[in-house]
Amino acid sequence: MENLFILLGAAAIGFSHSFEADHLVAVSNIVTRRTNTISAIKDGVFWGLGHTSTILLVAIIYMIGKFILQENNFHYFEASVGLMLMVLGVIRFYKIFQDRSHGHSHISEPTFGLAYGVGLVHGLAGSGGLLISVLTQIKDNVMAIFYILIFGIGSIVGMMIAAGAFSLPFSTKIINNKWLSTILSTVSAFLCVGLGAMIFYKNII
Template identity: 50%
Template sequence: MTWIPFVFAAMVGFNHAFEADHVLAVGNIANKRPSIWMAIKDGIFWGLGHTSMIFLVGVFIIIGKLFLLEEVEFEFFEVFVGISMVGLGLYRLVKYQKTHDHSHTPKDANYRVAYSVGLIHGLAGSGTVILLAMSEIKSNVEGIFYLLIFGIGSILGMMVVAGVFTLPYLKSIQSGGAFHKVLVWISAGLCLSYGVWMIVSYFQ
């Protein structure tokens, strides 16, 4: 067994985390965190959700020898990604207006949102990833292993994204409340706008 395809899978997975919809979505989830580590955990949970969905769909197709990739329009799930991004953007703005991020309740340690968004992104991107795995690997076992390595790469990539994205929002390095407010509005606005664009693009 050659390891080249699996090294390639890790690299593709890492780069996959830096796609615009992923960065904007996780950025809006992570930028409310009071520490880099909590933001990085958002990235981890997004990656776990993303990987578990791709793995589930992949096993169903690869092991079951099902050729659903030609029948299922995976691009349709991009609409759900767009809807989730609109929701994230609106929720971030509403929550910021109510709390101004001055307090962080125990609920802030909840990572279900990051995991759920990862599931949606994984469903939308699973078709492409599985096709890539099936083109690179012929063995069922190796194909599943390929998906896992891709997932690990995407988790590592999103850890970097979440950690870096939250830096400007940390209280310790902010120049003032107005600056923080502008950053929140920009990031939430971009997330919302990109989500609308994804929805409109599909139906055009």
């Protein structure tokens, strides 16, 4: 029964973890280029799979190699998230400028691989505190792996909801409103660059 409560807690923590600001900003930058909610929800799934893949891989390496994990070791990984956000924002600014220059909105939807890759980077950065907590308190390696997997499922569900919600203003019924689309896209790009710069500065300087 105790293990059940632990795993239910993992799902709840994973769900809430997906709503952290850097996660939401990055995924919103991706899904606002979608024209239908189903594709955006799939982005949420792929983000969660990427996020879980990295955390699981780091955990397995730790278990096999018995490396010492310290939260300070993950500062550079956190900085990589900031850099990734800035890159996503700059690319979005370029696409907005390109669309405005051509006098029309050219919809270029990203591949699901982009969402998976963004999730991988987020997982690498966010794995520090989670792994230190789980792997130092749960001595049973099998239970620790189950915890991470359930945490991953929770994060996938949370991001599916967030991605679907972010995509609604960009559905095919609204995307024809060129000004609204441009404004929302610009806000998303600003948030990416701004938050990315803050995260990068905090972990590098």
